[in-house]
Amino acid sequence: MKRAFIVMMVIAATLSSASAQEVVTVDTTADEIVHLWNNDTAKHSNRITTDEYIKGKTKVYNTSSAELYTFQAPKERATGYSVVIYPGGGYRYLSFPTSFPEWLRDNGITAVVVKYRLPNFGYTDAMLEDAVGAVEYLRSNAERYNIDPQKVGVCGNSAGGHLAAWVSNLMPGPKKPAFAILVYGAMVRNQYYNTYAANSRSGGKRVTSSIADALTISNMVSATTPPTLMFLSDDDTVVPPYSSTIYYKALKHYGVPASMHIYPSGGHGWSGRLKWEYRRQWLDAVKDWLMCLEENRDRTKR
DSSP states (O other): OHHHHHHHHHHHHHHHHHOOSOOOOOOOOOSEEEEEEETTTSSSOOOOOSOOEEETTTEEESOOEEEEEEEOOOTTTOOSOEEEEEOBSTTTSEEOOOHHHHHHHHTTOEEEEEEOOOOTTTOHHHHHHHHHHHHHHHHHTHHHHTOOGGGEEEEEETHHHHHHHHHHHHSOGGGSOSOEEEESOOOOOSTTTSOHHHHHHHHOSSOOHHHHHHHOGGGGOOTTOOOEEEEEETTOSSSOTHHHHHHHHHHHHTTOOEEEEEESSOOSOOTTOTTOTTHHHHHHHHHHHHHHHHHHHHHHHO
8 A cells, every 4th residue: 555655646636636526546556556637638528527436445436547556467467458437326426346357466466546537417438438448558558567458358347337337438449448348337328228428428418319329338249348257146237138148149249258247136236245146256257257358368379
């Protein structure tokens, strides 16, 4: 934490000259916190002018500055893989994950949790700038973080799953992430599979059917969408599993390698629960799937 604290002092000094808005720091075991930009210095703005604040320990509101919380795998365990993680929170706040990036780090996978600027009723360009910028930053600093730039993937849960899938389809050709891990992601954005309130956060206060269609990730899939791993629980009433099964169907239509695990219980928001009954199964599934990706890469090189 000492290293992260020092970096944040630099960030605070930078922000004080550019913006009067208060920027918060989430208490995590991250090895480092890197500032990307804020509404004053980035190309796009989400038009939030009030201070950031935290509820509880991990829910961050009013984000106007983009930071990367890095959990770097030890050199002796590093696999070369890294995962950019987008927190969920219905695009209303960011619910920072803690246990999953720590688990990734402990298993030789560098994790980066993105404090991205919330879309604030339709200003998605700022959010996407942060989401894509995190992938680009990690790749451009691959040597520093002891990772392979061709093994950078994205991950997110709930709204963060929607964003991770969006990034995996948005980035062009060879710049796409190597893979996507989507945890109970809100893929379909229409009146049947998501609420108007949730859609308005990303689509604007007057969400039309055409806007909802444009935000529906299954409509973005192509043959270049990266391999995707999805996790769901059958009893999730917040983001019904059918939202992700539609996305899975689109992936298979285009021949994209994809796997999907549906657990019988867990509801919504189980990824950080240390006592969830299927915790070991889902973490093992992540590890096994990444090992399969590595084996496929090796076969392709031969």
